[in-house]
Amino acid sequence: MTPGTARWALPASxxxxxxxxxxxxxxxxxxxxxxxxxxxxxxxxxMSLTFLATYGGFVSLAQMMIAGTAGYAVAILVPGxxxxxxxxxxxxLAIPTGLLAATAMGLLVGLISVRTQGIYLLMITLxxxxxxxxxxxxxxxxxxxxxxxRNVVGPEILGLPFRxxxxxxxxxLATAALLYALVLYLVRTPFGLALQALRDxxxxxxxxGYDAPLHRIAAFGVAGFIAGAGGILVTFxxxxxxxxxxxxxxxxxxxxxxxxxxxxxxxGAFIGAVIFxxxxxxxxxxxxxxxxxxxxxxxxxxIVLASPDGVLGMARRLRDALAPRPQGRADGIAxxxxxxxxxxxxxxxx
Amino acid sequence: xxxxxxxxxxxxxxxxAAAATATxxxxxxxxxxxxxxxGWLATLEGxxxxxxxxxxxxMQMLLEQHNNQAGGRRIEVVRESSNAQADVALARARKLxxxxxxxxxxxxxxxxxxxxxRDYSRTLTGKTIINGSSGASDTxxxxxxxxxxxxxxxxxxxxxxxxxxxxxxxxxxxxAIVAGDYAxxxxxxxxxxxxxxxxxxxxxxxxxxxxxxxxxxIIARIPRTAGALVVIHGGxxxxxxxxxxxxxxxxxxxxxxxxxxxxxxxxxxxxHRRLMLGMVSxxxxxxxxxxxxxxEFVERYRRRWSNEGGFRSPSIHGFNFYTAQQAAxxxxxxxxxxxxxxxxxxxxxxxRLEFKNAMGAQVKLDHNRQAISxxxxxxxxxxxxxxxxxxxxxxxxxxxxxxxxxxQFLQLGAxxxxxxxxxx
Numbered sequence: 001m002t003p004g005t006a007r008w009a010l011p012a013s014x015x016x017x018x019x020x021x022x023x024x025x026x027x028x029x030x031x032x033x034x035x036x037x038x039x040x041x042x043x044x045x046x047m048s049l050t051f052l053a054t055y056g057g058f059v060s061l062a063q064m065m066i067a068g069t070a071g072y073a074v075a076i077l078v079p080g081x082x083x084x085x086x087x088x089x090x091x092x093l094a095i096p097t098g099l100l101a102a103t104a105m106g107l108l109v110g111l112i113s114v115r116t117q118g119i120y121l122l123m124i125t126l127x128x129x130x131x132x133x134x135x136x137x138x139x140x141x142x143x144x145x146x147x148x149x150r151n152v153v154g155p156e157i158l159g160l161p162f163r164x165x166x167x168x169x170x171x172x173l174a175t176a177a178l179l180y181a182l183v184l185y186l187v188r189t190p191f192g193l194a195l196q197a198l199r200d201x202x203x204x205x206x207x208x209g210y211d212a213p214l215h216r217i218a219a220f221g222v223a224g225f226i227a228g229a230g231g232i233l234v235t236f237x238x239x240x241x242x243x244x245x246x247x248x249x250x251x252x253x254x255x256x257x258x259x260x261x262x263x264x265x266x267x268g269a270f271i272g273a274v275i276f277x278x279x280x281x282x283x284x285x286x287x288x289x290x291x292x293x294x295x296x297x298x299x300x301x302x303i304v305l306a307s308p309d310g311v312l313g314m315a316r317r318l319r320d321a322l323a324p325r326p327q328g329r330a331d332g333i334a335x336x337x338x339x340x341x342x343x344x345x346x347x348x349x350x
Numbered sequence: 351x352x353x354x355x356x357x358x359x360x361x362x363x364x365x366x367a368a369a370a371t372a373t374x375x376x377x378x379x380x381x382x383x384x385x386x387x388x389g390w391l392a393t394l395e396g397x398x399x400x401x402x403x404x405x406x407x408x409m410q411m412l413l414e415q416h417n418n419q420a421g422g423r424r425i426e427v428v429r430e431s432s433n434a435q436a437d438v439a440l441a442r443a444r445k446l447x448x449x450x451x452x453x454x455x456x457x458x459x460x461x462x463x464x465x466x467x468r469d470y471s472r473t474l475t476g477k478t479i480i481n482g483s484s485g486a487s488d489t490x491x492x493x494x495x496x497x498x499x500x501x502x503x504x505x506x507x508x509x510x511x512x513x514x515x516x517x518x519x520x521x522x523x524x525x526a527i528v529a530g531d532y533a534x535x536x537x538x539x540x541x542x543x544x545x546x547x548x549x550x551x552x553x554x555x556x557x558x559x560x561x562x563x564x565x566x567x568i569i570a571r572i573p574r575t576a577g578a579l580v581v582i583h584g585g586x587x588x589x590x591x592x593x594x595x596x597x598x599x600x601x602x603x604x605x606x607x608x609x610x611x612x613x614x615x616x617x618x619x620x621x622h623r624r625l626m627l628g629m630v631s632x633x634x635x636x637x638x639x640x641x642x643x644x645x646e647f648v649e650r651y652r653r654r655w656s657n658e659g660g661f662r663s664p665s666i667h668g669f670n671f672y673t674a675q676q677a678a679x680x681x682x683x684x685x686x687x688x689x690x691x692x693x694x695x696x697x698x699x700x701x702r703l704e705f706k707n708a709m710g711a712q713v714k715l716d717h718n719r720q721a722i723s724x725x726x727x728x729x730x731x732x733x734x735x736x737x738x739x740x741x742x743x744x745x746x747x748x749x750x751x752x753x754x755x756x757x758q759f760l761q762l763g764a765x766x767x768x769x770x771x772x773x774x
Contacts, residue, residue, distance in 0.1 A: 028448075028449070029448065030444070030445070030448035030449040031449075033444075033448075034441070034444050034445065034448065034449070038441075134559075137531075137559045138531075138559060140766070140767060140768065145531055145532070145559070145767070146462065146530075146531050146532040146559050146560055147436070147462045147465070147532055147533055148436070148462075150436070150465065150466065150469060151469060163473065238436075238437045238440060239440070239466075239469060239470070240436070240437075240466075242435065242436050242437060242462065243559075244435035244436065244437055244438070245437055281441075281445055281449075284429070284430060284431060292431070293395065
């Protein structure tokens, strides 16, 4: 992260948070719960991928599955779920268990994929994701197969039901803000710096005496924790969880959110999630109902074509272009750096 | 470099315009004497896409017949699509109710979706969900929701008479049942097994998840002793199974689930069509049924849709959605389009409705707001060079528990892969 970016990152983040906190007062409840709220909870899962991709250079397609691990763990434990698998465990205990399960699953995915890079990492995480999806779909005793576990209504917060639009929204927002801050903090710690070094030159990091595999696995564990928090909120949002929630389609959706938002900064995941949710919800109003998925696809294609590093990259290059710059440096350099999942190539820092 | 910046600005401008359009749609449009808004929710994606399209066709046909009016008010339709996944159906239903402000929903199509929407309907006041074509038994049998209505019969009911026919008339001792691993096939398997096993039959069950494409392992496990094969798949799953069974040289007599022996299957091309001739099935409709109401309905359907991608004859999903909307329009007429007072009058009217569906069968609701109606036994025959289902038997006024007292039926437990209803 360049000093130029760091200077505005904190105030900008706080301003964004304030806007998001006040927005529900001005917009219909549907937008609060089903556009912003939904974007935030899926954005958290997408951020776990962005964290791995941006700071570690690992594109993992298992993140939705890991989120589902937490969701399923909670659904299996809590009272009121239909069917009740174990049941009777209060939310205060079930939620930490879910987070623990997701972290463990994240570590496991990291461990299994520790020796792979690039396309092979993609394949191994994809197969893990699809494998777990097929497993929960086939397993009736623990996961209730195709239908999944329903009626997971979420805990009461300060005596208010989780189903209340505002309770859900502000819980999701607070969770997202905390996890977002955690990521920004983490990448400044020695662990985070080592992780970024690992991304840029793994051999040199190993030569310096760092345990590269351990750092990788730990990064997957952190991403697992983040995805787990998202997964639990997704489960509450959907009033339950079924294999479709963690299937191939959902996995790809998370990847699409991360990519159109921009891999480069964790905020990209949320930007991508908002755009995705808007189109997923309204494309059918804008275009032929039988074929609205075409519109969704075309829009995402247009974003990635116009800017390989997503909306974030688009905004940055627009800023660079608008800023007066006497020397005509080819901006192709910035593009190619960002496209290789580099840090935000801020023109100011150059 | 300048032109490139311009292009970017252009793209951003386009993005902003799109965002503005989306925001504009958010503005609620409620006025006095406003039209009645109906949300149509069916699967235009996924394994039941063709069934969902046919649902929309039949409902549109009915609305056109009524000049888009009921109870003196104009009707506006908001269409939404899901993909047979519960969470997608739920998201779309939320959008219809909370964003599009529809008065009631007609939908969804598939079993797990129906249960999800039943649960959602319970959280709503002053809104109604009238089931489209989903046929899971528990949607209305256990934990029914006061504002969820189902005017189509369910998967258990559709099998009325079939188990007895296979065991007693066809004299088959043992069957292999291949079925999808989710709520709707559970119901169908339950309805079939209840009669078949009670009559002394034995059954082997082979389950596969919805969306399976390779059935070779299932086909390999069909026991040699089986005297008939009961196929309870539908949509693309049914097509894939039947194609692979035909290619594997399968030759057992076939018994079909209700969405198997249907135009959505018979209209598809492939080797399965030869095999399906003679298939016996049970369900609420058939292509060929000697009843003036039905003949008129089919005639109208063909006239309207033969050039626009319609089937040769309405599908079961089309028929179910049509029945649901028939009920909605009748109730709207009775309350003169008055949906005020949290729709209480409208819902009361729905509860008390008795009408003839397109098959000419009487429909009324039980105390769980679930339809009681007639079920037909069908056989697939060659009619005019094309395969069609033909009725040859009828059970009148089949209720949700197949005539078993409700308490006793509930004690059998919810249909599932471990509870197939096969008790002697």
